[in-house]
Amino acid sequence: MDRPLFDDAPGSRPTTRVIVFTALGTLARLTAVLAIYFLIPMDRTMSAATVTGLTLGVLALCGIVAWQLREVTHSDYPGLRAVQALAFTLPLFILLFAAAYFLMEHGQAASFTQPLSRFDALYFSVTIFATVGFGDITAASQAARLVVTAQMVLDLVVLGFVLRMVTRAVRIGLNRRRP
Structure with a gap:
């Protein structure tokens, strides 16, 4: 008989302390990744070096996902560890595309229908991931449409x-x- 997915065996549930430390650790990692996104210099135009970096x-994200999967299978609390893994890797995925959009717009101002700040690029990446598509920011150049299309396809891969x-x-x- 299969157990519920995020319900560990009776008597072996994580303690409140474990849950709190897991939540705080995840929050700290998310804060660090957001700080890096907003603080790293992204003043270069889109070039072969920036494309290589992205x-x-x-590829690093793929490695992180593989490592996270291994950690989930070896965890004392796999359900809790899975939530922690997703709470870190999904925002990291979104931030990679936000960085790409920010760099594209600053490399070629006609890439999007309006100038993008870092926050605007993050907002746009989240709306693409959530499939909301408000229409306030849209890809205007062929290159931007290609990257947005790639994100949409990869969103489906990530979600599936x-x-x-x-x-x-x-x-x-x-x-x-x-x-």
């Missing part, structure tokens, strides 16, 4: 494949803990 960021892999890792972790 590509390396995507990555979430499936995380739930599978939780099940493996729970089965590993079974007496």
Whole structure:
């Protein structure tokens, strides 16, 4: 009989202390990633070096996801660890695209229908991820449309494949803990 996905075995649930420390650790990592996004110098125009940097960021994100999946399967509380992993990797994914949009707009002002600040680029990336599409900011150049399309496709991959892999890792972790 399968156990509920995010419900650990009776008597082995995480303590309030574990939950609080997990939440605080996740919040600290998110704060650090947001601070890096808003503070790193992004004054270069879009070039081969910035594209390479963004590509390396995507590859690093893939490595982080793989490492997170391994950590979930080996965790004492796989459901809690999965929530922590998603709460870190999804915002990191969104921030990578926000950085790309910010750099694109500053490299070619006609990339979007309005100038993008870092916050505007983050807002745009979140609206793409959430499939809301308010229409207040839209991709105007072919290159911007290509990157937005790539984000939309990768959003589906993240929502489908990555979430499936995380739930599978939780099940493996729970089965590993079974007496």
